[in-house]
Amino acid sequence: MSKDVVSPPLGRGTRNAWKRKFLERAIAILLFLSSFLSILITAGIVAVLLFEAITFFVDVSFLEFITGTRWTPLFSSKQFGVLALVAGTTLTAVLAMVVALPLGLLSAIYLSEYSPDGVRRLVKPILEVLAGIPTVVYGYFALLFVTPILRGISGDIAVFNALSASIVMGIMILPMVSSLSEDAMRAVPRNLREAAYALGSTKLEVSTLVVVPAALSGIMSAFILAVSRAIGETMIVTIAAGQNPSFTLNPFVPIETMTAYIVQVSQGDAPAGSIEFKTIFAVALLLFAITLIMNLLSQYVVSRFREEYE
Amino acid sequence: MLDQDFILQTRGLSVYYDSKIAVTDVNLNVARNRITSIIGPSGCGKSTLLRCFNRMNDLIPSARVEGQVLFDGLDLYGPDVDPTEIRYEIGMVFQRPNPFPKSIYDNVAFGPRINGFKGDMDEVVERSLVRAALWDEVKDRLKASALSLSGGQQQRLCIARALAVEPRVILMDEPCSALDPFATLAIEELMRELSEDYSIIIVTHNMQQAARVSHYTAFLMLEETRVGFLVEFGESRKIFTNPEDERTEAYITGRFG
Ligand SMILES: Nc1ncnc2c1ncn2[C@@H]1O[C@H](COP(=O)(O)OP(=O)(O)OP(=O)(O)O)[C@@H](O)[C@H]1O
Ligand SMILES: [Mg+2]
Numbered sequence: 001m002s003k004d005v006v007s008p009p010l011g012r013g014t015r016n017a018w019k020r021k022f023l024e025r026a027i028a029i030l031l032f033l034s035s036f037l038s039i040l041i042t043a044g045i046v047a048v049l050l051f052e053a054i055t056f057f058v059d060v061s062f063l064e065f066i067t068g069t070r071w072t073p074l075f076s077s078k079q080f081g082v083l084a085l086v087a088g089t090t091l092t093a094v095l096a097m098v099v100a101l102p103l104g105l106l107s108a109i110y111l112s113e114y115s116p117d118g119v120r121r122l123v124k125p126i127l128e129v130l131a132g133i134p135t136v137v138y139g140y141f142a143l144l145f146v147t148p149i150l151r152g153i154s155g156d157i158a159v160f161n162a163l164s165a166s167i168v169m170g171i172m173i174l175p176m177v178s179s180l181s182e183d184a185m186r187a188v189p190r191n192l193r194e195a196a197y198a199l200g201s202t203k204l205e206v207s208t209l210v211v212v213p214a215a216l217s218g219i220m221s222a223f224i225l226a227v228s229r230a231i232g233e234t235m236i237v238t239i240a241a242g243q244n245p246s247f248t249l250n251p252f253v254p255i256e257t258m259t260a261y262i263v264q265v266s267q268g269d270a271p272a273g274s275i276e277f278k279t280i281f282a283v284a285l286l287l288f289a290i291t292l293i294m295n296l297l298s299q300y301v302v303s304r305f306r307e308e309y310e
Numbered sequence: 311m312l313d314q315d316f317i318l319q320t321r322g323l324s325v326y327y328d329s330k331i332a333v334t335d336v337n338l339n340v341a342r343n344r345i346t347s348i349i350g351p352s353g354c355g356k357s358t359l360l361r362c363f364n365r366m367n368d369l370i371p372s373a374r375v376e377g378q379v380l381f382d383g384l385d386l387y388g389p390d391v392d393p394t395e396i397r398y399e400i401g402m403v404f405q406r407p408n409p410f411p412k413s414i415y416d417n418v419a420f421g422p423r424i425n426g427f428k429g430d431m432d433e434v435v436e437r438s439l440v441r442a443a444l445w446d447e448v449k450d451r452l453k454a455s456a457l458s459l460s461g462g463q464q465q466r467l468c469i470a471r472a473l474a475v476e477p478r479v480i481l482m483d484e485p486c487s488a489l490d491p492f493a494t495l496a497i498e499e500l501m502r503e504l505s506e507d508y509s510i511i512i513v514t515h516n517m518q519q520a521a522r523v524s525h526y527t528a529f530l531m532l533e534e535t536r537v538g539f540l541v542e543f544g545e546s547r548k549i550f551t552n553p554e555d556e557r558t559e560a561y562i563t564g565r566f567g
Binding site for chain 2: 116189196197198199200202205209210
């Protein structure tokens with residue numbers, strides 16, 4: 001504001017202005033501190049991971065860790081090829097996405113473009129409730145319900161297998177993909193839809209040629225968030241996929257993911273400071289790095305594919 | 311005039327939103343290859359009436375249409391009519407420019423593509439942009455985003471996009487209300503040229519605009535007891551200089567609404 005603004009004739013106005021200014025400052029500082037705190041905590045976690053992981057890599061060569069395909073730290077002949085765990089994580093995450101992406105996108109298109117308002121108002125909250133079911137429930141659902149069905153279909157499928165866990169993980173992620181994609185699609189302005197209809201588009205053409213492309217950055221970030229979620233998912237794979245690190249893409253046999261391995265060692269009695277114990281930090285650091293890369297990728301993709309409206 | 315000189319005719323057309331009436335018993339004849347403007351106070355049903363001509367009201371679940379809209383004698387609301395087919399023939403330009411967040415080229419090509427057009431798309435895009443008086447400004451950056459254009463350019467792009475499917479009628483709902491006077495004049499000039507080959511219906515709040523560009527003017531009004539009824543319809547020259555109805559005179563001289 002310029003200097004020659006007439007000041008209020010009474011002291012009251014000035015005092016209020018001063019109070020407002022003070023409040024603004026205080027809030028800014030508070031907000032800064034809370035964001036700083038969360039950064040600090042993250043930095044602390046990374047520091048601990050790094051520190052423990054470095055002591056691990058004093059004993060085990062990084063090259064062996066990152067290229068080896070056999071993972072047997074809990075046996076007497078120890079091998080530290082983390083690719084066996086990475087394969088398990090990749091396999092379950094990819095299969096889960098195969099379930100969640102198409103179904104999630106289709107249901108989002110249905111909810112956003114096709115469903116009558118009543119249906120949408122009913123389904124949306126249900127989706128959000130589904131997203132809140134504890135994952136341990138999904139885990140037992142996989143083991144006790146889906147696995148027997150799969151084994152009924154094919155005798156080749158083991159009791160613990162990647163397929164069952166992945167299918168259920170996909171079902172678990174589905175509401176999130178659907179709900180976030182639907183939000184992105186509904187945010188597409190109505191006048192873009194009208195423009196397409198006025199050119200003679202059918203509903204399907206409006207959905208696929210206008211709404212989905214315009215919402216693509218939101219849909220992409222929903223997808224990538226879902227992938228991160230699948231990579232980090234722990235309970236379902238721990239319960240239903242087995243504890244057998246194997247460098248395989250066969251979904252019918254028991255495997256072990258990075259997360260499930262961390263659970264296994266944390267639950268067991270590996271003494272603190274032992275090499276078995278340190279492995280979990282190395283694995284956790286790798287998991288952290290992968291998730292970080294996914295997030296960076298998501299940001300890049302979102303900015304790259306953004307079809308801005310307005 | 312003979313009936314075949316009219317490209318669009320409404321017969322006892324009424325539109326309801328749920329049970330609330332918005333357009334009441336309108337009988338209107340729209341002349342071929344002329345510009346017809348619809349004027350009237352806010353909320354009198356101009357947009358609603360306009361959207362009957364390409365069945366855009368179908369998209370609003372609560373809207374219900376009674377009466378007939380004849381397009382070259384064919385009832386647009388007849389049982390066998392597919393609204394998407396009608397919209398190839400009757401294009402629309404909206405109040406606010408609404409280009410797709412795609413390239414300039416893809417915006418213009420959108421209609422022909424979904425229409426299954428197989429010919430030379432480059433040629434269609436160029437021809438449409440030339441007709442919309444935008445070609446010279448964008449010919450070097452057809453791949454640029456349509457959103458990089460100014461508001462007036464965006465609106466001309468929307469006109470080019472509508473022209474690309476070769477409609478016979480163009481509906482315009484306050485196409486200049488988001489534009490500055492300079493861009494407005496450019497669009498008006500464009501409309502005048504287009505009216506040689508197209509029939510144009512324009513809704514406008516701008517009385518001078520209606521007087522300047524349109525051959526015919528329809529004046530809609532709302533009163534306490536009646537909504538969206540046609541007060542007067544005739545040659546613009548007459549409506550704006552020597553209206554028959556005193557309500558029309560009151561409106562165009564600014565003593566009302
Ligand atoms: N989607 C809708 N649902 C319910 N009522 C509507 C809808 N659209 C318009 N109306 C109502 O119908 C009446 C006519 O609206 P319309 O938009 O056709 O007026 P208009 O003459 O175009 O007004 P303006 O000059 O402000 O654009 C208004 O009373 C409006 O509230
Ligand atoms: Mg209107």
